[in-house]
Amino acid sequence: MNSFLSTILDRESALMFILGAIESEIVPVLFEINIPNDTRISTLYADVRNESYMQDEGEILFLMDYVFEIDSVSNDNENNQISVVKLIVTEQYEEKDGLKQLLDLMRMRINNTRSDTCAIAYLMQEMGYYDKARYYYELERKNLPPHHFLHSALYSDIAHIFDQQGNYAEALNYYQNSL
Known part of the structure; x- marks a missing residue:
């Protein structure tokens, strides 16, 4: 199973993907990810711009070991049909009630x-x-x-x-x- 999340830095490129998928019953979502300046966290993603076919998009690959906290949910300022979810990368899931155990169990089940x-x-x-x-x-x-x-x-x-x-x-x- 692929264990990477592919993201792009260029907001306009992301919006092109989203706008191409707008349907009446489905709400398109743009995720904005904030990464704190933390040495451990910075080692869990890779900037693959120079390796990508679409270098202008600025592709970033995240390992699936991340936990994202939701900072806010709102409508896009330019297009009300799009929801914007702002996420913060965190590694403090161990402190959350049972979240680490749940994630470990799900990883084990998926890997098996x-x-x-x-x-x-x-x-x-x-x-x-x-x-x-x-x-x-x-x-x-x-x-x-x-x-x-x-x-x-x-x-x-x-x-x-x-x-x-x-x-x-x-x-x-x-x-x-x-x-």
């Missing part, structure tokens, strides 16, 4: 998944996007040979989603298929 597709499905499921999670589990299942041993685990994962949604009949059907 069967594939990148299953890792995405797991994250979708944890965020409550059950239809998307089911889609990725089904995609993984369809890519396996017919009698592969992982079919059972994937049927069980899908059953668990139906169980979480309260669709017990469908959950039972998938649990039975997992046997």
Whole structure:
């Protein structure tokens, strides 16, 4: 699983991505990230401008070990359709109630998944996007040979989603298929 977050320094380039994706039901969000002048934090991201195809964008890669605190949420001054979320990079998550344990548990679960597709499905499921999670589990299942041993685990994962949604009949059907 890719463990980097790709960002760009150039606000206008970021807005071009956002404006190209504006839909009536989806609120586009521009994240502005403030990085304190801290030696430890500065070692967890890389300025890859000179390595990038689009050097003018100013691409920065963040390791996914960061925790971001939300500083503010507002509408963009130039375009009210865009929300601006200002984030501050912090490494003080150890002090937050149980956050370090939760992050460690989620990292362990993601690292122990069967594939990148299953890792995405797991994250979708944890965020409550059950239809998307089911889609990725089904995609993984369809890519396996017919009698592969992982079919059972994937049927069980899908059953668990139906169980979480309260669709017990469908959950039972998938649990039975997992046997």
